[in-house]
Amino acid sequence: MVASSLRSFIKDVRGAKTLADERSIITKQSAKIRTKLRDDRLSNEKKRVNIQKLLYLYILGEKTHFGQVESINLIASDNFVDKRLGYLATLLLLxxxxxxxxxxxxxxxxxxxxxxxxxxxxxxxxxxxxxxxxxxxxxxxxxxxxxxxxxxxxxxxxxxxxxxxxxxxxxxxxxxxxIDLIGSKLLNNQTVCTHGVLLGICKVLQAILISLDNSLKYHSDSELNDQDEQQRQKDLEQDISIVKTISELIPQLSSRLSSLNSKNLEPAYDVQGIQDPFLQCELIVTLKWFFKIGNNLKLEEITQHNSSFDYLLTQLATNTSSAKNPGNAILYEVTRSIFELQLSQPLRVLGINILANFLTPTKNSTIGNNVKYVGLNTLIKVVPEEPAAVQRYRKFISQCLYDYDISIKFRALALTFAIMNEQNLKELTTELVKFLEQISSSHYNYATSYIDMDDSKDLVVYTVDSLLRKFEIFSNGDDKAEMDTLLTILKKTGNFIDLEKVNEFLIAINNIDDLQHKINTFSQELSESFNKKENKNAPFENNTCMDLVLVWCLGEYADLIKLNSYTDSTILNDTSIVQYLLELNDRYRLSNDTRMIHYILTSALKLSAKIVDKQALENLRQIIVSHSKDANLMIQTKSVQYELLFNQPDSVKKLFLQAMPKFEKKIMDGTEANLSYRGLASSKPHETKNDILLDLLGDTTTTSKVAQSNAAPEKKNSDLLSELLASSGGSANTPATSGISAATNETISLPSDSVLIHEGNELQVYENIIDISSGLAHLELYIKAKENEIKNIQPLCAVPKTQKLTLSQLRPGNDIGVGEFAKQSLKISGSGKLKLRIKLSFQKNGNAASESEQFDYKLDKTI
Structure with a gap:
């Protein structure tokens, strides 16, 4: 039965036992409302009931477009009740x-x-x-x-x-x-200028100032001809005139704000001991916009009040209690004003102290998660300006790592990595390892029911990724501590980390210079692993990532491990090493993830040049041969190729199977603090490019719809085998070196037929068509730095799924001087209309913070 009143309708929907029952009730009621609203003889009272039901359907997310006209018609009624409901429905439905x-x-x-x-x-x-x-x-x-x-x-x-x-x-x-009405009629009239009217005045002034600011930005970014430039100057003079007119209100607004912050409270506007926090926040925001525009334009009418505004902000920060949320809201606006206006260093330190107080409760206050989140999020933004001041609150930041709220954890992690440097690397790494140990070992002992294992995995993955990136950027010279930390992380979080990410661990371990400590450490870890039958509480039992690292280290260092003085030859010998590989091969043969098999095959091949036991060698050969008919084509191909190499004389094999060289990886921006652990930067092509072990002897090709210009590291990977086999290191590297020098000195000029396709704040991009034919297009992009020197520019480009994109190396390099150009060649194959989405990431004026510009470009051509 379809409900007749709104109350019974809501009751029926909530009481539905199944989704089908709920859908049936909603569908019938929607049809009934549609029919009733079409009846011209329906009374206004019944119309109101149906409109109320319609609003409930809107809340449920149902289609309500059929009631829009009736909502407007209800406004035409002379009855206030009808008008009120009609305006409400109009606001929601239109x-x-x-x-x-x-x-x-x-x-x-x-x-x-x-x-x-x-x-x-x-x-x-x-x-x-x-x-x-x-x-x-x-x-x-x-x-x-x-x-x-x-x-x-x-x-x-x-x-x-x-x-x-x-x-x-x-x-x-x-x-x-x-504008004169604001001062003459409203602010100067005590009877009219209540708190509500003053709040409205703040909104009007903010609208005027923000509109002017947007206009100034638009005119400054545009390139205009002489006539338009004259009009721009005229508009600018008019805007400045408006700002000067309303700037006369600054003393009155400052006086109002100061009086609101005093102890003489008006009970009508008291909110938890704070006098009208809404109005105080709006007054702060309004004054901030005044000084933001005034300082940019250097208007004396506004800049003369700078010192008084600084004093006012200090007064607000000192007198406002942080025990309750209303006070925290005012303090937050004070902090935003300090950093947006880039005020003096003492005020910036004061702002950071306020934000740090948001992170921990005092005796007389309780800090909610919303306040913590705001504090952490704002501190991340201000770290580049005052890193030393933020460093003093590492203890409070670390405490937020163990908060129940998942968003607090992520923000605390981001802030921890933002403040990490060479001086505090060891201390913060120890804290993060402790955090990883807790979150991965005893999940349900500390987390609430609404945090699931997927959240824990995201936390672990983000923490490990960021730690590895920091290890690449910073180095405290303690290779032993770094090695121990990497292995501890693998032991504690190996079950959370994807095998693809272990490549980053292998690169970090491979690049550690202290070879003796590596050999000692792996000797101990392998001994524990080989003794796992006796030691049932092995720390990395069933840890696939740790197994992979041990397999890799056997292929690289087995000969050195056997000769190590700490190695027990009764545990670690040719037979036990090969038996360990056989067990792993049997365990992972039927696994869905074949990644481990690739590493076992490569390790078996490398071990064939490091052991002398004939039976062990035959077992290694059997491991390789056992995959010659594997269902996976890549494994099958690798098995056949490895068998051919396995049967070569030792003198030939040792030449091919030397230890991995130090891997030089291009380091990206080290001050990155955003939580972009699922972004473009972690796509598969990037990860495959870092797979140094598999690419050494395998020839793999990866195609992606998103291409990144990073030709130099790819060339280094592809030439790795050639460098190992080169008879002379100097002669092998000479052509590459001369090529790089020639590219560095190259000057790029813009062709006359180029077309401007993007006008950004920092960059201009021009397009030049070389050739477009059936199934193939060849384009060139010319990137120009406008007013600032651009460093480390990284182009990313995407095309439709029906097309394949190939990017060349950026010429003459990734750095562009003011007014200079860099050229990027694009080759697009496939079919369909030519459409590009381009993102340019870069750093300007030596600033470590990364910026980006993104745009779409459609060509009126089809391939």
């Missing part, structure tokens, strides 16, 4: 882009002139939330009339807030907005 808004023009015009102030308030609220540019221009005179004639604080507040939103919609309204 948006500013719909043509139905034209039906509202006359209704809003009539209601804005209605004698009932509550109906006028409804119209003002709706106009502010739903106004399009045309509606704003048509009805602005009515709103301005209310501002000029009304003396009711309630209506003035609504009109000011509506006016602010209209200015956001159409900046041209500033030309006719009566």
């Amino acid at each position: 948006d500013e882009s719909q043509d139905l808004l034209t039906l509202l023009t006359n209704m809003l015009n009539n209601d804005l002139q209605h004698p009932n102030k509550y109906i006028v308030a409804l119209a003002l609220t709706t106009l502010g939330c739903l106004s399009s540019t045309e509606l704003a221009r048509d009805l602005y005179p009515d709103v301005e009339n209310i501002l000029r004639t009304s003396t009711d604080p309630y209506l003035l507040r609504k009109a000011l807030q509506c006016n602010a939103k209209l200015i956001f919609k159409d900046r041209s309204l500033l030309e006719i907005f009566p």
Whole structure:
């Protein structure tokens, strides 16, 4: 039975036992509402009931477009109850882009002139939330009339807030907005200027200042001809005139804010001991915009108040209690103002102290997760400005790692890596290893029920990725500590880490210079692993990642491990090593992840040049031969190739199977603090490129729809075998060196037929078509640095799925001087329309922080 009232309808929906029952109730009720609303004889009372049901359907996410006209018709009623529901339904069911808004023009015009102030308030609220540019221009005179004639604080507040939103919609309204009314009629009239009216004044001033700021940015970024440049100068003079006019209000607003922060509380506006925190926050934001624009334009009318504003911010930070959320909101706005305006160093330290207080509760306060999150998130942004001040609160940051809230953990991790440097690397690494040990070993002992294992895996993966990146960037010279840390991480979190990520561990271990400590450590780890039958509590039992590392180290260092003085030859010998590989081969043969088999095969081949026992050698050969008919084509191919190499004389094999050289990996931005652990940077082509062991003897090709210009590291990987086999290191490297020198000195000039396809804040990009034919296109991109020197630029480019993209190396290099060009060649094969999505990541003026610009470009051509 379909419900007849809103209450019974909600009760029926909530009481549905199955999803099908709920869907049936909603469908029937929706059909009934549609039928009823079409009835012209339906009374307004029943219309209201059906509109109320329609709003409930909207909350459930159902389609409600059929009730939009009836909601507008309900506004035309003279009954206040009908108007109130009609305006509410219109606000929810319509948006500013719909043509139905034209039906509202006359209704809003009539209601804005209605004698009932509550109906006028409804119209003002709706106009502010739903106004399009045309509606704003048509009805602005009515709103301005209310501002000029009304003396009711309630209506003035609504009109000011509506006016602010209209200015956001159409900046041209500033030309006719009566700015003098704010000071003469409102601020100077104590009867009219209540807290609500003052809040409305702040909104209007913010709208004016933000609109001016956007206009200034647009004009400064645009390249205009002489005529447009004259118009720009005229607009700029008009904007500066407006700013100078409203800057006269700064002393009054500062005085109001200072008085609100005093101890003389008005009970009507008291919120947990803080006097009107909403108004205080808006006043701070308004003054911040004044000084932001004034300092940029160097207007004396505003800059003369800089010292008084600094004093006011200090007063607010000192007098505002942080025991409750209202006080924290004010302190947060104070901190934002300090860093956005780049105020003096003492004030920046004060701001960091405030943020640090957000992270830990005091005796008289309780810190909620929202406050912690805000504090951590803001500290991440200010680390580049005041790293030393943030460093002092490492203890508080570390405490947030063990919070129950997963978002707090992630933000605390991001901040921890943001403040990590060579001096605190050891200390923070110890804390992070402790965190990894806890989160991976006893998950349900510390986490609440809403944190699942997937969240824990994300935390582990992000922490391990970031730690490895920091090990690449920073080095405290303690190879032993780094080695022990890497193995500890693998033991504790190996079950969470993908095998692809172990490549990063292998690179880090391979690059450690202290060979003796590596041999001693692996000798001990292998002894424990070989004794796992006696030691059932082996720390890395069933740890695939640790198994992979041990297999790799056997292939690389088995001969050195056997000769090591700490090695027990009764445990570690040719027979036990080969038996260990046989067991792993049998265990992982039927596994879904064949990655381990690749490493076992390579390790078996390398061991054939390091052991002398004939039976052990035959067992190694059997490991390789056993995969010659594997269902996986890559494993089968590798097995056949390895068998051929296995049967070669030792003198030939040793030449091919030398130890891995030190891997030089290009280090990306070291100050990265964003949680982008699922971004483009972790795509499979990037990981395959780092797979140094598999690529040494295998020839693998990976194709991706997203291409990155990083030709130099790829060339190093592909030439690794050639370098090992080269008779003379100097002669092998000479051509590459000369090629790099020639590219560095190359000067790129822009072709005359190039087309500008992107105009950014820092970069311009031009496109030049070399050739477009059936199935193939050859393009060139010319990237120009505008006003700042660009460093370490990394182009990323994507094409549709039906096409394949190949990027050349960026010429002359990844650094571009001011006004200079870099050239990027693109070859696109496949079919379909030519469309590109390009992202340019870079650093400017030597700043370590990474920036990026992204744009889409469509060519009117098809391949």
